[in-house]
Amino acid sequence: MEHLQSTLHISFAQKSEAGRKPENQDTVGARIPEGNLLTTKGIAIAIADGVSSSKAAREASQTAIAGFLSDYFATPDTWRTQQSAMRVIQSLNSSLWGRSQNSIYGEGYLTTFSALILKGDTGFIFHVGDTRVYRLRDNNLELLTRDHTQRIDKHTTHLSRAMGADPYLEVDMHSLELQRGDIFILSSDGIHEHIPAQEFKAFILQHRDNLEEIVNQAIPVALQYNSEDNLSIQALRIESLGTAAQDDAVQVLSRLPFPPVLSPGQSLDGLRIKKILHESTRSQVYLVEDEKNNLLVMKTPSELYQDDKAYIERFVMESWIGARIQSAGVVRVIPAAESRSCLYYLTEYIPGPTLTQLLKERGILSILDAVELTEGLIRGIRAFHRKETLHQDLKPDNIVISAKGPMIVDFGSCWVAGVQEIGAPFVRDRVLGTLDYSAPEYRYNGKVSAASDQFSLAVLLYEMLTGKLPFGSNYSKAMDLKSFQRLQYISAMKYNPLVPYWLDKALEKALSIYPNSRYEALSEWLQDLKRPNPEWLTPRAQPLLERYPDKVWKVLAATGWIAAAIAFFWRH
Structure with missing residues (x-):
């Protein structure tokens, strides 16, 4: 994603002291990376205050900060910020809780924790306990977190939530839009519990142009107000937001020229064109041979889109996405030479027919073969979902049947959660999958999720078993929710009497118009495909209202009118 190099820049200062205590049990930290x-x-700032009633308080706060700043940046870059941070926080909490349970001295590894992540033009806050995050915008100092404390009496409060206190941690989490000039303050209770709120606000306003003064002077001010606790404070200012400028993005995207349309026998960067595998208005796909006689697949962009920056971004993203999906059921992206002369990317060559070709040659597949192929596809698509990526274009042309099983190819329609958080200086290209195979929510603007890929997989299995589509020819014409609600699932048993009732019901559920009515996990669907769900062992008589809803309602309406007419004549 070189074209979207962040321009986020901050000024930052922090300080932490023991104060009047013999040991500093607070920990502060930040990581401000560069490049990708x-x-x-983004940038991560975090503060933790070890619960002082425990001898392990200092170790707990240090573990939380060091672990978070290390592990967060090690999570997959396709993940959303919330998922990455929450996975790390929950893991650290489990570790601290486990150490508390196993301590031979009965020590509790407990700490409060607040983190601020800045990514692009968005801030993300994760908070547990009574450390705080403030934002100064214009002249308004706003507290962005809520103390997890319970008041016992006028002078005593009890911490109700902390890392390491329970096996599962409830974390306050929210996001906010950043503005240039925003100042964020993170502090431990040794600072904000003792400096009166109005005094604290006046202090921040007074030193807003000098972050070093804020962190250096806040500690003596808190001591003047008789703070007996550790004293920690962090201050940062947003100097520039992180969305790449359009000119910069365009310059990077235009760095490599589009290759010309190639013919068998021609060469490009030492790659000899053997055959044209696919041509469309959006791209060309070639079988090529490298200098070591290895067969590879080369995909090139269409010359029709040379001035379309959104198209170029999506093409560039294809190889980036593919390189991050590691699965035996997904085609492998081959790194191109750094000296390549134009824009293209390479994947391994998978000998074997596409699913389209296989169905043309064999017609419908046996139930055993169809379910086995579907199981392989599920393994492949779960590799996408583990990286918070949706394929969005599962269709027979994008499935190659290799000697080792089905392989998912083509990343041209993929949706990546982590990328969507990164602002783009142009309207992104939104390529929908093939209408016959894409889930209804894409067209009626419902919530798109992993269940959307499940729907497409179910269409593929239905076609493998019947040679037909589950809603007939009207499915591709539906464009709104009402149109989809009028469609009726056509039982696979109608076209293939060998399909058992329980398998047909598993298909029907995965093909629900509503995503929430499908399976919660692909593993649950696979289980119902491989062995009968007890609920569906015996076919039940379908009520007339489900089989013939239009006719039943017409009869009921007519009956109502007849009854009304009889009553009228009876009275008169």
Whole structure:
């Protein structure tokens, strides 16, 4: 994602002291990366205050901060910020809780924790306990977190939530839009519990142009107000937001020229064209041979889109996405030479027919073969979902049947959660999958999720078993929710009497018009495909209202009119 290098820049200062205590049990930390990590992960600032009633308080706060700043940046760059941070926080909490349970001295590894992640033009806050995050915008100092404390009496409060206190941690989490000039303050209770709120606000306003003064002077001010606790404070200012400028993005995207349309026998960067595998208005796909006689697949962009920056971004993203999906059921992206002369990317060559070709040659497949192929596809698509990526274009042309099983190819329609958080200086290209195979929510603007790929997989299985589509020819014409609601699922048993009732019901559920009515996990669907769900062992008589809804309602309406007419004549 070189074209979206973040321009996020901050000024930052922090300080932490023991104060009047013999030991500093607070920990502060920050990581301000450069390059791709700044784009995909952003900047992380964090503060923790070890619960002083425990001898392990200092170790707990240090573990939380060091672990978070290390592990967050090690999570996949395709993940959303919330998923990355929450996975790390929950893992650290489990570790601290486990150490508390196993301590031979009965020590509790407990700490409060607040983190601020800045990514692009968005801030993300993760908070547990009574450390705080403030934002100064214009002249308004706003507290962005809520203290997890319970008041016992006028002078005593009890911490109700902390890392390491329970096996599962409830974390306050929210996001906010950043503005240039925003100042964020993170502090431990040794600072904000003792400096009166109005005094604290006046202090921040007074020193807003000098972050070093804020962190250096806040500690003596808190001591003047008789703070007996550790004293920690962090301050940062947003100097520039992180969305790449259009001119910069365009310059990077235009760095490599489009290759010309190639013919068998021609060569490009030492790659000899053997055959044209596919041509469309959006791209060309070639079988090529490298200098070591290895067969590869080359995909090139269409010359029709040379001035379309959104198209170029999506093409560039294809190889980036593919390189991050590691699965035996997904085609492998081959790194291109750094000295390549134009824009293209390479994948391994998978000998074997596409699913389209296989169905043309064999017609419908046996139930065993169809379910086995579907199981292989599920393994492949779960590799996408683990990286918070949706394929969005599962269709027979994008499935190659290799000697080792089905392989998912083509990343041209993929949706990546982590990328969507990164602002783009142009309207992104939104390529929908093939209408016959894409889930209804794409067209009626419902919530798109992993269940959308499940729907497409179910269409593929239905076609493998019947040679037909599950809603007939009207499915591709439907464009709104009402149109989809009028469609009726056509039982696979109608076209293939060998399909058992329980398998047909598993198909029907995965093909629900509503995503929430499908399976919660692909593993659950696969289980119902491989062995009968007890609920569906015996076919039940379908009520007339489900089989013939239009006719039943017409009869009921007519009956109502007849009854009304009889009553009228009876009275008169």
